[in-house]
Amino acid sequence: xxxxxxxxxxxxxxxxxxxxLRCNYSSSVxxxxxWYVQYPNxxxxxxxxxxxxxxxxxxxNGFEAEFKKSETSFHLTKxxxxxxxxAEYFCAVSVTGANSKLTFGKGITLSVRP
Amino acid sequence: xxxxxxxxRHLVRRRGQxxxxxxxxxxxxxxxxxxxxxxxxxxxxxxxxQKENIIDESGMPKERxxxxxxxEGPSILRIQQVVRGDSAxxxxxxxxxxxxxxxxxxxxxxxLTVT
Numbered sequence: 001x002x003x004x005x006x007x008x009x010x011x012x013x014x015x016x017x018x019x020x021l022r023c024n025y026s027s028s029v030x031x032x033x034x035w036y037v038q039y040p041n042x043x044x045x046x047x048x049x050x051x052x053x054x055x056x057x058x059x060x061n062g063f064e065a066e067f068k069k070s071e072t073s074f075h076l077t078k079x080x081x082x083x084x085x086x087a088e089y090f091c092a093v094s095v096t097g098a099n100s101k102l103t104f105g106k107g108i109t110l111s112v113r114p
Numbered sequence: 115x116x117x118x119x120x121x122x123r124h125l126v127r128r129r130g131q132x133x134x135x136x137x138x139x140x141x142x143x144x145x146x147x148x149x150x151x152x153x154x155x156x157x158x159x160x161x162x163x164q165k166e167n168i169i170d171e172s173g174m175p176k177e178r179x180x181x182x183x184x185x186e187g188p189s190i191l192r193i194q195q196v197v198r199g200d201s202a203x204x205x206x207x208x209x210x211x212x213x214x215x216x217x218x219x220x221x222x223x224x225x226l227t228v229t
Binding site: 004006009034036041042043044045046049090100101102103104105106107 | 118120145147149154155156157158159162170173205207209217218219220221222223225
Protein backbone atom coordinates (compact mmCIF):
# COMPACT_ATOMS: atom_id res chain seq x y z
CA UNK A 1 0.00 0.00 0.00
CA UNK A 2 1.04 3.55 -0.58
CA UNK A 3 1.27 6.33 1.95
CA UNK A 4 2.15 10.00 2.06
CA UNK A 5 3.64 11.99 4.91
CA UNK A 6 3.42 15.74 5.07
CA UNK A 7 5.24 16.85 8.19
CA UNK A 8 3.74 19.75 10.03
CA UNK A 9 0.29 21.12 9.45
CA UNK A 10 1.09 24.78 8.97
CA UNK A 11 3.78 26.80 7.23
CA UNK A 12 4.02 30.59 7.37
CA UNK A 13 6.22 32.67 5.06
CA UNK A 14 6.60 36.31 4.22
CA UNK A 15 5.48 37.62 0.86
CA UNK A 16 8.40 37.26 -1.55
CA UNK A 17 10.07 34.50 0.47
CA UNK A 18 10.80 30.97 -0.66
CA UNK A 19 8.01 28.46 -0.21
CA UNK A 20 9.03 24.90 0.66
CA LEU A 21 6.37 22.30 1.44
CA ARG A 22 7.65 18.83 2.19
CA CYS A 23 6.23 15.52 1.04
CA ASN A 24 7.59 12.02 1.53
CA TYR A 25 5.95 8.95 0.14
CA SER A 26 6.08 5.22 0.59
CA SER A 27 5.43 2.85 -2.30
CA SER A 28 6.66 -0.59 -3.25
CA VAL A 29 6.29 0.18 -6.95
CA UNK A 30 7.14 3.27 -8.99
CA UNK A 31 4.76 6.00 -7.90
CA UNK A 32 2.92 8.75 -9.63
CA UNK A 33 3.01 11.88 -7.51
CA UNK A 34 0.77 14.93 -7.37
CA TRP A 35 0.39 18.23 -5.61
CA TYR A 36 -3.08 19.70 -5.27
CA VAL A 37 -4.13 23.07 -3.85
CA GLN A 38 -7.41 23.72 -2.06
CA TYR A 39 -8.75 27.20 -1.42
CA PRO A 40 -11.35 27.63 1.34
CA ASN A 41 -14.66 25.93 0.59
CA UNK A 42 -13.50 24.85 -2.82
CA UNK A 43 -12.45 21.64 -4.53
CA UNK A 44 -8.91 20.55 -5.28
CA UNK A 45 -6.95 21.97 -8.18
CA UNK A 46 -4.01 20.12 -9.66
CA UNK A 47 -0.76 22.09 -9.31
CA UNK A 48 1.61 19.60 -10.91
CA UNK A 49 2.31 15.92 -11.36
CA UNK A 50 5.20 13.52 -11.80
CA UNK A 51 4.61 10.40 -13.85
CA UNK A 52 7.81 9.41 -15.61
CA UNK A 53 10.75 11.16 -17.21
CA UNK A 54 12.15 14.44 -15.98
CA UNK A 55 12.30 14.50 -12.21
CA UNK A 56 11.89 18.27 -11.93
CA UNK A 57 8.35 19.16 -12.84
CA UNK A 58 6.88 22.60 -13.25
CA UNK A 59 3.31 23.43 -12.50
CA UNK A 60 0.92 26.32 -12.46
CA ASN A 61 1.38 29.57 -10.54
CA GLY A 62 5.17 29.27 -10.49
CA PHE A 63 5.32 26.10 -8.41
CA GLU A 64 7.68 23.23 -9.08
CA ALA A 65 8.57 19.94 -7.43
CA GLU A 66 11.42 17.49 -7.69
CA PHE A 67 11.03 13.74 -7.51
CA LYS A 68 13.92 12.22 -5.55
CA LYS A 69 13.67 8.46 -5.52
CA SER A 70 16.61 7.98 -3.17
CA GLU A 71 14.94 10.21 -0.59
CA THR A 72 11.37 9.12 -1.42
CA SER A 73 10.49 12.79 -1.55
CA PHE A 74 8.50 15.14 -3.73
CA HIS A 75 8.87 18.56 -2.13
CA LEU A 76 6.98 21.54 -3.52
CA THR A 77 8.75 24.87 -3.96
CA LYS A 78 8.11 28.37 -5.22
CA UNK A 79 10.88 30.97 -5.29
CA UNK A 80 8.74 33.91 -4.22
CA UNK A 81 5.49 33.64 -2.28
CA UNK A 82 2.48 35.72 -3.19
CA UNK A 83 -0.46 36.54 -0.96
CA UNK A 84 -2.71 34.57 -3.29
CA UNK A 85 -0.73 31.40 -2.53
CA UNK A 86 -2.35 31.16 0.90
CA ALA A 87 -4.27 27.87 0.80
CA GLU A 88 -4.06 24.24 1.80
CA TYR A 89 -1.71 21.99 -0.15
CA PHE A 90 -2.03 18.25 -0.50
CA CYS A 91 0.53 15.77 -1.74
CA ALA A 92 -0.87 12.55 -3.22
CA VAL A 93 0.38 9.31 -4.70
CA SER A 94 -1.07 6.68 -6.97
CA VAL A 95 0.36 3.64 -8.67
CA THR A 96 -0.59 1.87 -11.85
CA GLY A 97 -2.71 -1.17 -11.32
CA ALA A 98 -4.33 0.27 -8.21
CA ASN A 99 -7.28 1.69 -10.10
CA SER A 100 -5.56 5.06 -9.96
CA LYS A 101 -7.04 5.93 -6.62
CA LEU A 102 -5.17 8.70 -4.92
CA THR A 103 -3.70 8.41 -1.44
CA PHE A 104 -3.39 11.84 0.14
CA GLY A 105 -1.28 13.31 2.88
CA LYS A 106 -3.00 15.27 5.64
CA GLY A 107 -2.27 18.57 3.98
CA ILE A 108 -0.31 21.69 4.88
CA THR A 109 -1.85 25.10 5.35
CA LEU A 110 0.30 27.84 3.85
CA SER A 111 -0.02 31.35 5.27
CA VAL A 112 1.63 34.32 3.58
CA ARG A 113 2.47 37.37 5.69
CA PRO A 114 2.52 40.81 4.07
CA UNK B 115 -15.94 22.07 -21.19
CA UNK B 116 -17.72 22.23 -17.89
CA UNK B 117 -15.87 20.87 -14.91
CA UNK B 118 -17.01 18.25 -12.45
CA UNK B 119 -20.36 19.23 -11.00
CA UNK B 120 -21.56 18.30 -7.55
CA UNK B 121 -24.84 19.05 -5.87
CA UNK B 122 -25.94 20.08 -3.47
CA ARG B 123 -22.98 22.13 -2.31
CA HIS B 124 -24.27 22.12 1.25
CA LEU B 125 -26.57 19.56 2.81
CA VAL B 126 -27.98 19.47 6.32
CA ARG B 127 -29.56 16.31 7.62
CA ARG B 128 -30.84 15.23 11.01
CA ARG B 129 -29.53 12.04 12.53
CA GLY B 130 -31.30 9.05 11.00
CA GLN B 131 -32.16 10.71 7.70
CA UNK B 132 -30.76 9.81 4.31
CA UNK B 133 -28.27 11.89 2.37
CA UNK B 134 -27.92 11.74 -1.43
CA UNK B 135 -24.92 13.38 -3.03
CA UNK B 136 -24.71 13.79 -6.80
CA UNK B 137 -21.74 14.03 -9.10
CA UNK B 138 -21.68 14.73 -12.82
CA UNK B 139 -18.25 14.01 -14.29
CA UNK B 140 -16.53 16.10 -16.91
CA UNK B 141 -17.73 15.52 -20.44
CA UNK B 142 -16.05 12.48 -21.91
CA UNK B 143 -15.02 11.08 -18.52
CA UNK B 144 -16.39 7.68 -17.62
CA UNK B 145 -14.52 7.09 -14.36
CA UNK B 146 -15.68 8.55 -11.08
CA UNK B 147 -14.04 8.55 -7.65
CA UNK B 148 -15.52 9.61 -4.32
CA UNK B 149 -13.38 10.92 -1.46
CA UNK B 150 -14.28 12.09 2.03
CA UNK B 151 -12.50 14.88 3.87
CA UNK B 152 -12.93 14.96 7.61
CA UNK B 153 -11.96 18.09 9.57
CA UNK B 154 -8.19 18.50 9.92
CA UNK B 155 -7.54 15.50 7.70
CA UNK B 156 -6.67 14.85 4.12
CA UNK B 157 -8.96 13.23 1.63
CA UNK B 158 -9.67 9.54 2.00
CA UNK B 159 -10.62 7.36 -0.94
CA UNK B 160 -14.06 5.81 -0.72
CA UNK B 161 -15.08 4.24 -4.01
CA UNK B 162 -14.20 4.08 -7.70
CA UNK B 163 -16.88 3.53 -10.31
CA GLN B 164 -17.23 3.23 -14.02
CA LYS B 165 -20.54 3.37 -15.80
CA GLU B 166 -22.79 0.71 -14.23
CA ASN B 167 -19.88 -0.89 -12.35
CA ILE B 168 -18.27 -0.53 -8.96
CA ILE B 169 -14.58 -1.17 -9.53
CA ASP B 170 -13.13 -0.59 -6.08
CA GLU B 171 -15.10 0.09 -2.90
CA SER B 172 -12.34 -0.70 -0.45
CA GLY B 173 -12.68 2.68 1.24
CA MET B 174 -16.42 2.57 1.78
CA PRO B 175 -17.78 1.93 5.26
CA LYS B 176 -19.41 -1.49 5.32
CA GLU B 177 -22.79 -0.25 6.39
CA ARG B 178 -25.09 2.61 5.42
CA UNK B 179 -22.99 3.81 2.48
CA UNK B 180 -23.59 2.93 -1.16
CA UNK B 181 -22.65 4.36 -4.53
CA UNK B 182 -23.79 4.00 -8.08
CA UNK B 183 -22.97 5.38 -11.50
CA UNK B 184 -25.82 4.50 -13.85
CA UNK B 185 -25.64 4.39 -17.60
CA GLU B 186 -27.53 7.66 -17.73
CA GLY B 187 -27.30 10.42 -15.19
CA PRO B 188 -24.96 11.39 -12.41
CA SER B 189 -23.11 9.25 -9.93
CA ILE B 190 -24.85 9.06 -6.56
CA LEU B 191 -23.31 8.57 -3.14
CA ARG B 192 -26.02 7.54 -0.70
CA ILE B 193 -25.71 7.56 3.06
CA GLN B 194 -28.54 5.99 4.99
CA GLN B 195 -29.38 6.77 8.61
CA VAL B 196 -26.76 9.45 8.90
CA VAL B 197 -24.87 9.97 12.17
CA ARG B 198 -22.89 12.97 13.39
CA GLY B 199 -19.64 11.28 12.39
CA ASP B 200 -20.73 11.42 8.75
CA SER B 201 -20.37 15.22 8.81
CA ALA B 202 -17.62 15.92 6.30
CA UNK B 203 -16.88 17.27 2.87
CA UNK B 204 -17.45 14.73 0.12
CA UNK B 205 -15.56 15.23 -3.11
CA UNK B 206 -16.10 13.62 -6.44
CA UNK B 207 -13.38 13.37 -9.06
CA UNK B 208 -13.49 12.16 -12.62
CA UNK B 209 -10.93 10.81 -15.01
CA UNK B 210 -10.92 9.87 -18.68
CA UNK B 211 -8.99 6.74 -17.84
CA UNK B 212 -9.03 4.47 -14.86
CA UNK B 213 -5.58 3.00 -14.77
CA UNK B 214 -2.42 4.83 -15.50
CA UNK B 215 -1.04 7.78 -13.67
CA UNK B 216 -4.34 8.74 -12.14
CA UNK B 217 -4.82 12.38 -12.94
CA UNK B 218 -8.21 13.30 -11.59
CA UNK B 219 -10.34 16.41 -11.80
CA UNK B 220 -12.20 17.35 -8.65
CA UNK B 221 -15.58 18.89 -8.11
CA UNK B 222 -16.28 21.63 -5.54
CA UNK B 223 -17.53 19.14 -2.98
CA UNK B 224 -20.68 18.64 -0.94
CA UNK B 225 -20.44 19.68 2.67
CA LEU B 226 -22.67 17.45 4.75
CA THR B 227 -23.69 18.54 8.22
CA VAL B 228 -25.56 16.12 10.45
CA THR B 229 -27.43 17.72 13.31
